[in-house]
Amino acid sequence: MMHLPNGFSYSRGREALARAQVFKRSWPFVMDLAVAAIGLACFYCIVLIAKFWAGPPNAQMVVSLSPRSLPQYAFYSVVRIGLAYLLSLLFAVSYGYMAAYNTRIEQFMIAVLDILQSIPVLSFLPSVMLAMVGLFPTRHIGVELGAIVLIFTGAVWNMAFSFYSSLKSIPRELIEATTVYRFSRWQRLVQLELPYAAIGLVWNSIMSVAGAWFFLMACEMFHFRSQDFRLPGLGSYLQTAADQGNGRAIAYGLFSMIAIIVATDQLVWRPLIAWSDKFKFEQVESSQRVVSPVLHLLTQSNVFSALKRHTTEPLNERIYVHLAKRREERIRVLAERPPTSSNSGKIVGWAVLAIAAVVIYFMAMHTVILLRPVTGSQYLQLLKGAAATFGRVNLSLLLAAAWTIPAGVAIGFHPRLAKLAQPLAQIAASVPATALFPVILLMLVRLGGGLGIGSIALMLLGTQWYILFNVIAGALAIPTDLKEVATLFRFSTLQRWQTVILPGIFPFLVTGMVTASGGAWNASIIAEYFRLNNQTLQTVGLGAQISAATESGQFPILLLGTVLISLMVVTTNRLLWRPLYRLAETRYKLGA
Template sequence: MSETQQARPPRLLFSRAFLVDRSWPIVLDLGIGAALIALFYGVLLLARYWSGTVVPESQISLAASALPRYAFYSCARILLAYLLSLAFAIGYGYLAAYNKRAEAFLIATLDILQSIPVMSFLPPVILAMMTLIPTHQLGIELGDIVVIFTGMVWNMAFSFYASLKAIPRELQEACKINRFSPIQRAFQLELPFAAIGLVWNSMISVANGWFALMICEMFNLGSRNFRLPGLGSYLATAASMGDNHAMARGLITVVVLIVAIDQLIWRPLIAWSDKFKFENVENADRSRSPILDLLRRSNILTRVSEHTLEPLSERMYAALARGERKRAGVLPDVDRTRRSYLATAVFGTFLLLIAALTIWKASLLVRGLPLVEYRQLLIGAGATFLRVIVALVLAAAWTIPAGVMIGFNPRLARIAQPFAQIAASFPATALFPLILVALLRTGAGLGLSAVVLMMLSTQWYIFFNVIAGAMAIPSDLKEVSTLFGFSRIQRWRTLILPGIFPYLITGLITASGGAWNASILTEYFKLHERTLSTVGLGAQIDHATDTGNFAVLLMATVIMALIVVTINRLLWRPLNRLAETKYRLE
């Protein structure tokens, strides 16, 4: 090679690959800037709509041009309800896991709340919000968001609570020895440890949020009709008018939204949370997300992280550590315990006063209810109970082996996870008319159809919790079972079932509550201006809401809550305690 050839600049600097590598971060920064501008503009549109005058019964247009606006309103309600659910789940989980005196009461309350159907929350919440904000659309919208929140939050709270109870003791002891403050322990141990379960349960919660959205955007409350602009009211209007083309357009819009949310949000979160897996051996085959890889190459996000977030977090942790050392030296443990007792006593007294007032008001409402109504409610409760049991057994029969297969096989997971997430996020309420018509044509009555529809609505609670449990099993334990040549039965008995057991119990508990919740839609359904109903507690709740019979609505809700709490006490609570002790990863 000659000297002139050696002195020539390398062509790599002007190659196409080099230009692409240099231009990609700029394109990403422009995309992030455009997304932030679009988000700001969306907030302005939402604020202008919510600050307008009250329109409880909006005119729903079935034109295709109305779908983007309806999709925006529905996604905004789902997002705000999810953020509210996440904040509540974390706060409630902490309080239940670390306050021994209040733990039993809080978990029992959570059992009751998750068993109350969305339709039972709907009348009091909507009326309360409209009373608080009577002159603006914000009152109805906040009521709608709170009702959607009641359909999303419970499984997230159970998941976070179960994760906190399953943290290995040696990690907790390490935090105590290093005098971590509560905030430092939360961000460096508890939230990372709970991340996998929380992400997968967030997907279920959003899917259940779509379920609740279909109910909350269009409903009757006595003689008043409520209709809010959104995809739920669009699909309900199209179904009631028998407009198949509008139904198809609405379903396609929902599918597009679900695919976009899966690719832009859930897959990056799954790949991000995989780094928090508790194991001693590095797993070479981890979850991947092209979107997450692109975001990590952004100049804006990198500089914000390096020059703002990381120095700020280091200073905050240092200040918290100094404050914790000072408090440890000044405030004895006896004083801390005394303060904790005082706070618990004040909070418990406040709750008892509220409970006493609620019971007194409820007794006045149901005082004149005839005996025949109680008999019908008990018969309906028995019918719904049998349907819930059958739906859970059918759901567990396929979700446990399928979830373990996906969680153990990364190659299969990359293919199956997106389809499973899309299927779970697709609101079952949007498919109910089609499935119900198909089942009725086969000769199945609404009672049998309700079981199938319950299973479709609740199977994902078990499925995604099993996947999360299988993925959370450390890779070194899987390798040990392979090295020792475990048979399939031995592998299931000694590794898989003990490993997924805490997640499985969480999934079954939330699926049970979800099945009771789904009974309000599966046992009482309006199809082509016809009302189909069967014997069941859910049908009685729905009918009482339609007719404004609040006495029956309250009594049916109380009976449903008592049944669910009894089941939790006799079955789920002992199994949950077994998961916290015998099958805890140490």
């Protein structure tokens, strides 16, 4: 006979079961109310931003260091970063797709991408800001769009490199399957290419947003000649606090930024990481999966289920059917049409090349004209600064790779560790190093160092996270069956690294090193030229010369510094990164 514990009754058990069933039935309704509330809040935010942007520009805006201003400033900064990220995602997918599938211009597009991601944000600043303000001279939206574009230039490149690298490493049998089943380009993009690139794209998105926070201070508050551009936001708040040496305000600003980063991690990135884990290319399902309570709750919402069932799924089906019919019709027309020898395509191509050659020649001549005022001593100073910055960039890369590779592999191989370490790494990557740099610089001065060593430390703070997040993505993307084979055959630690880990993370590691190199060049403008307590500290370097030229409006020096960066990046790309990319696409590519 079964004995029941004291105080237990069947009626009480039935009541508990009934309450659990009622809660289970009512929970989706609660989620629907939450979704509706979020929708109304987003609509209110859009109205508020539209009203603010449509107003006249405030040329004499004063940044308040009162803690009461922080919620409003945080809202404005989050909106700018969010719009810059959406613009970056659209550009990354479009540019990466074009570069991966157009062999004729692939090398040129990747070289251009490598140059653009290495050019410091301040090199874009004068032209971008003046152009946007000129487009909207009587509205505040001009300055806002300029800041958003500047944030975009500091956040987009690693996402584009990641998507391009993922497309080049898709297994051949998957591409052949899409050909056999006659997938359209849109269907292949949605059902193969985007899912395959999801893990790397999500982790690089985290890094892009962290990079946006890193450069927020430079994008929301800067000087150009006699003009002072200021925007209300966390970046301008922290910059003003740093200029005045207000430690309490810096603490308030950093606390607000960390709170936003933690909330973003739990509400956005953690659900996306858990969602992208299902696109892992493997034949054996992993016993350890990334979980997200927020994603689980969202999947229980009736609103999202109904939206998917009645909107997205029928729309996708109609698009696929329409594209399939167009493909069949195009094949039928080509089969019935007799072959013709037309040179119209070649003529158009040569015409485009001729126009491009004329434009390039015109721009080159104007560049030479702009560089005429530069003296020989200034050339020597720029070359000396370029050599110094080049050494700091490469030293920071080596120091970053020394710890991020083992740390990233450990985080990627252990989901429990990733759950704790990933938010901490995101916070550390997002906190602007310029807000911490006064403390670091004072410590180095006391220890006998200076800005020369401090600039390497600041470059390291802005560089190492590109490698770390890409290595984590690469470790997560290693198929579970390969890990189990290594365990089954009792590989030693060295064998595991040689045969599984390094080959598995190699494409992601190359992407991380390339983007980290660009991040180091970008960080040089802040690392080598710093304002502290209304004093300007600088060291020998190209970044310092670009920052000084931007502030004083010396366009020839600014242009020549940018050209020198481009030449060094192109040379490095040709001698190092392109061979490594080719090796990743051929030897270290998953496939049967």
